[in-house]
Amino acid sequence: xxxxxxxxxxxxxxxxxxxxxxxxxxxxxxxxxxxxxxxxxxxxxxxxxxxxxxxxxxxxxxxxxxxxxxxxxxxxxxxxxxxxxxxxxxxxxxxxxxxxxxxxxxxxxxxxxxxxxxxxxxxxxxxx
Numbered sequence: 001x002x003x004x005x006x007x008x009x010x011x012x013x014x015x016x017x018x019x020x021x022x023x024x025x026x027x028x029x030x031x032x033x034x035x036x037x038x039x040x041x042x043x044x045x046x047x048x049x050x051x052x053x054x055x056x057x058x059x060x061x062x063x064x065x066x067x068x069x070x071x072x073x074x075x076x077x078x079x080x081x082x083x084x085x086x087x088x089x090x091x092x093x094x095x096x097x098x099x100x101x102x103x104x105x106x107x108x109x110x111x112x113x114x115x116x117x118x119x120x121x122x123x124x125x126x127x128x
Contacts, residue, residue: 004056007074011048015041018081022088029092037088040081047077047113055120064127069119076112083109 018040026035051073058064083106090097 001056001059004052004059004070007070008049008052008056011044011052011077014081015044015049018044018085021085025089026092031092033091035088035091036084037092040084040088043077043081043084058124062124062127064124066120066123069116069123072112072116073120076109076114076116079109080106080113081109 018037022035022037022041025037026032055064055070083102087099087102087106089095090099090102
């Protein structure tokens with residue numbers, strides 16, 4: 001349980017850093033249109049902090065141990081968030097970079113995130 005609460009704290013800090021970076025980076029560059037930087041904050045708050053808070057509460061009441069699935073979840077979430085930051089920086093700076101590569105890597109992050117979420121839910125079901 002303590003490990004999940006620690007993950008929750010780390011993701012809360014990353015969410016706050018992501019929100020501040022979005023606000024300051026777009027302001028510094030005079031960018032006013034929508035950018036994917038704006039969703040890094042919410043991804044880390046909901047998929048990071050809230051998810052691990054709930055998982056901590058579940059593990060408190062159920063003998064739940066899913067180290068591998070949680071590791072993959074962390075990898076998928078961070079890969080997705082990193083690619084959101086990369087895409088946002090490319091948008092703000094108007095760089096001519098192939099968007100398909102960024103989308104492909106972000107898609108892999110989403111796939112890892114989705115599969116690991118299902119594995120975690122199945123592990124919870126097995127533990128109940």
